[in-house]
Amino acid sequence: QKEVEQNSGPLSVPEGAIASLNCTYSDRGSQSFFWYRQYSGKSPELIMFIYSNGDKEDGRFTAQLNKASQYVSLLIRDSQPSDSATYLCAHPENNFNKFYFGSGTKLNVKP
Amino acid sequence: NAGVTQTPKFQVLKTGQSMTLQCAQDMNHNSMYWYRQDPGMGLRLIYYSASEGTTDKGEVPNGYNVSRLNKREFSLRLESAAPSQTSVYFCASSEQEDYGYTFGSGTRLTVV
Numbered sequence: 001q002k003e004v005e006q007n008s009g010p011l012s013v014p015e016g017a018i019a020s021l022n023c024t025y026s027d028r029g030s031q032s033f034f035w036y037r038q039y040s041g042k043s044p045e046l047i048m049f050i051y052s053n054g055d056k057e058d059g060r061f062t063a064q065l066n067k068a069s070q071y072v073s074l075l076i077r078d079s080q081p082s083d084s085a086t087y088l089c090a091h092p093e094n095n096f097n098k099f100y101f102g103s104g105t106k107l108n109v110k111p
Numbered sequence: 112n113a114g115v116t117q118t119p120k121f122q123v124l125k126t127g128q129s130m131t132l133q134c135a136q137d138m139n140h141n142s143m144y145w146y147r148q149d150p151g152m153g154l155r156l157i158y159y160s161a162s163e164g165t166t167d168k169g170e171v172p173n174g175y176n177v178s179r180l181n182k183r184e185f186s187l188r189l190e191s192a193a194p195s196q197t198s199v200y201f202c203a204s205s206e207q208e209d210y211g212y213t214f215g216s217g218t219r220l221t222v223v
Contacts, residue, residue, distance in 0.1 A: 004153075008151070034211045036211075042216070042217075043201055043214035043215060043216050043217050044154070044201075044212075044214050045214070046211040046212065046213075049210075049211055088153070088154070090154075090211075098144070098156050098159055098169060099156075099212070101146075101153045101154040101155075102153055103151060103152060103153035104153060
């Protein structure tokens with residue numbers, strides 16, 4: 001079983017809608033989660049991270065962590081075509097020496 | 112501020128050839144990493160260096176070697192390239208691991 005699982009998509013949403021991206025993980029000891037955005041042919045860039053149960057908001061982005069159910073979500077409000085990219089979920093090992101990445105969910109926002 | 116710089120951006124090798132991928136960061140980060148990214152496989156860690164003078168194997172180290180030349184530079188060497196090493200390679204660095212990575216722009220390597 002992979003450490004981090006994501007639906008590869010593509011997830012298609014119309015412009016202005018809420019896009020919901022999900023990630024499940026196997027390590028119950030995981031304390032923090034990171035979301036990266038990767039445009040086609042480019043390198044991943046960090047969007048946000050979350051440490052505690054509940055929601056964390058940053059502009060149009062909201063990360064949600066549910067440790068009991070072992071899933072983490074990224075909501076993108078008022079989706080724009082420029083949000084079209086692959087979104088990677090990641091969490092570190094307990095000693096933070098390395099991260100486990102999901103294979104990513106491709107998001108298409110249609111004008 | 113250049114961040115993380117990788118060279119070359121593209122490379123085509125013949126099976127059995129060797130090459131070194133270069134990575135340098137100017138953010139004074141302690142930790143540096145090499146990942147490969149393949150379709151459907153996500154990012155997989157090859158080697159990492161938690162601090163200058165130390166290196167450790169990641170998930171897929173076979174066929175690779177690394178050198179942490181100094182705090183800024185972390186190179187990845189393929190001694191005898193194989194078609195299975197065709198991939199996109201990313202170097203990354205972090206100040207503190209809980210702040211996430213800064214990635215380089217990547218090297219697209221094809222082994223024929």
